[in-house]
Amino acid sequence: MWRRVALLSPMISSSSSRSLTLNQAAFGLKVGESFATDAVNPEERDLPPKEKAPFITFVLGGPGSGKGTQCEKIVETFGLQHLSAGDLLRREIAMNTKNGDMILNLIKDGKIVPSEVTVKLIQRELESSDSRKFLIDGFPRTEENRVAFERIIRADPDVVLFFDCPEEEMVTRVLNRNQGRIDDNITTMKKRLKIFNGLNRPVIDYYKNKGKLYTINAVGTVDDIFQQHVLPIFSSFEQLKKESRHVIQKSTIGSSLVENSS
Numbered sequence: 001m002w003r004r005v006a007l008l009s010p011m012i013s014s015s016s017s018r019s020l021t022l023n024q025a026a027f028g029l030k031v032g033e034s035f036a037t038d039a040v041n042p043e044e045r046d047l048p049p050k051e052k053a054p055f056i057t058f059v060l061g062g063p064g065s066g067k068g069t070q071c072e073k074i075v076e077t078f079g080l081q082h083l084s085a086g087d088l089l090r091r092e093i094a095m096n097t098k099n100g101d102m103i104l105n106l107i108k109d110g111k112i113v114p115s116e117v118t119v120k121l122i123q124r125e126l127e128s129s130d131s132r133k134f135l136i137d138g139f140p141r142t143e144e145n146r147v148a149f150e151r152i153i154r155a156d157p158d159v160v161l162f163f164d165c166p167e168e169e170m171v172t173r174v175l176n177r178n179q180g181r182i183d184d185n186i187t188t189m190k191k192r193l194k195i196f197n198g199l200n201r202p203v204i205d206y207y208k209n210k211g212k213l214y215t216i217n218a219v220g221t222v223d224d225i226f227q228q229h230v231l232p233i234f235s236s237f238e239q240l241k242k243e244s245r246h247v248i249q250k251s252t253i254g255s256s257l258v259e260n261s262s
């Protein structure tokens, strides 16, 4: 767990003077907070430096573009922890929490839940996890989501995947999904597509300008999309490759589009 590891590490006092990435700052902040209230065992002072910042992937794409499906395959192969923003919100509805009704009404109407609510749910998962590598699926959906994540979590994604799928195909997939989702109907789907085009596109452009965006053609079989586009992206990251549970057969890096502003 981020918080638990932080409490065990005495190195934070010196790390605060180093130049930190945003992700390291997120980690450091937790420790700093802990220091204010927890006594440090003097015997722990010589422990090794704290772990590296977590590896974060944002997974973007319209409704039904195949985000969740590909995330399952990434988890299977590279062992990242999958956090679906939509699933976390649906869990609030199922558990009838204080925000449950509000979330239900917004999702039914294809609208976006206030960023503070969604980010706090993600934060809870990040902090209670033992993993150091995460797939955050369906997030950020809006610029407001993105800014709230930076403000609350104080972290930046290492990679942003965008599953690019024609609207017609997304509609077909959603209407055939058959998972009993309250928003899988044509009326809500039209609203979700409108929101996607209006609010999610600027986020995609933001990461494109930062050179972090990988645009993936989301048409084709699930296996082909994974093998030809997704797998080469993740295989190019050393820290993920080492722990890969499958032999990577061929490097086809270049078949998916790494985009930047130039």
Ligand SMILES: Nc1ncnc2c1ncn2[C@@H]1O[C@H](COP(=O)(O)OP(=O)(O)OP(=O)(O)O)[C@@H](O)[C@H]1O
Pocket: 061, 062, 063, 064, 065, 066, 067, 068, 069, 070, 086, 138, 173, 174, 176, 177, 178, 218, 219, 220, 221, 222, 225
């Ligand atoms: N490449 C594909 N070809 C055909 N069907 C697919 C493909 N990928 C996923 N599907 C199917 O399309 C439906 C939507 O996929 P998935 O749930 O992964 O989309 P999503 O992007 O997570 O959507 P949402 O944003 O609504 O959660 C599912 O029924 C899934 O089995």
Ligand SMILES: Nc1ccn([C@H]2C[C@H](O)[C@@H](COP(=O)(O)O)O2)c(=O)n1
Pocket: 063, 085, 086, 087, 089, 107, 110, 111, 112, 113, 114, 118, 137, 138, 139, 140, 141, 145, 183, 192
């Ligand atoms: N960042 C997010 C993610 C999801 N929601 C709401 C609105 C979506 O239509 C719904 C379902 O999400 P999905 O499972 O399709 O990723 O959940 C949101 O408000 N903010």
Ligand SMILES: [Mg+2]
Pocket: 067, 068, 084, 086, 138
């Ligand atoms: Mg999904």
